[in-house]
Amino acid sequence: MTEVGAMSSQPHVTIHQPEVPRNLAALDPVFTVQGLDVFYGDYKAVRDVDLTIGRKEITAMIGPSGCGKSTVLRCFNRMNDLIPGARIDGKILYHDEDLYGDHVDPIEVRRRIGMVFQKPNPFPKSIYDNIAYGPRVNGHKRGDLDSVVERALTQAALWDEVKDKLKASALSLSGGQQQRLCIARAIAVQPEVILMDEPCSALDPIATTKIEDLMQELAKDYTIVIVTHNMQQAARVSDRTAFFTAEVDEAGVRHGRLVEFDETNRIFTNPADKRTEDYITGRFG
């Protein structure tokens, strides 16, 4: 862990370097966002975003409330399709494929690109069935389901805590355990990407630390994009950070904009844009 003073002024942000620092020089794009606008009906909530999400990296999206972080996150697995009136302009390439192309099946998109939400949302079923649900839907047979469940729970650092009570209701778990269960449920269908929308905001500091440690572990195998209000968390866990803000245009309408995207270390120690500096030093937002 290294202590890095954020610019010249308060607050200091502590950056935990991963045990084995990943090589950030080679950004291997999973998503390439080009000129993305996102609309809810006539309202352009997010304007003109260009961004690249690197494979097996953790990318954090930070910024003040209402700047469009969750909106952009939901574009990566087409969750916005489920909101009436939501649509995009511009392009999101998933590897080299247009994620919004006519031939692309949004259900398959959501299998490959899983999501974990702010509030843990296990199904009102047993722990086992929560994890087995996705693989069953995808046609897994009973025989190998047990090992799929064990593997997902192990990867989510929950196996030891639940292995003797797999038939118990998932709702009997603590909030932090429920969130790790939701991560295990996302992993069980073998996605490539895990999107996390404020995954720790409903958790206490100990449960938060467990999820952050887990994210570092998961980033060895998965690409992770996390929206967080917690700048310390972005600094601790992510490789790259995208800072968004909301700006009022000529017509007086507020739009979310991407201000700066860079290696996390740089965003928190030497950002290029004054708006980023003001935000991370607590002068704004």
Ligand SMILES: Nc1ncnc2c1ncn2[C@@H]1O[C@H](COP(=O)(O)OP(=O)(O)OP(=O)(O)O)[C@@H](O)[C@H]1O
């Ligand atoms: N379902 C929706 N219908 C209409 N407008 C929406 C919808 N979801 C978000 N918005 C609007 O889009 C803008 C961006 O919202 P979004 O939730 O993406 O921001 P955010 O940065 O994630 O905010 P927060 O940090 O508060 O969660 C806001 O003006 C919001 O009111």
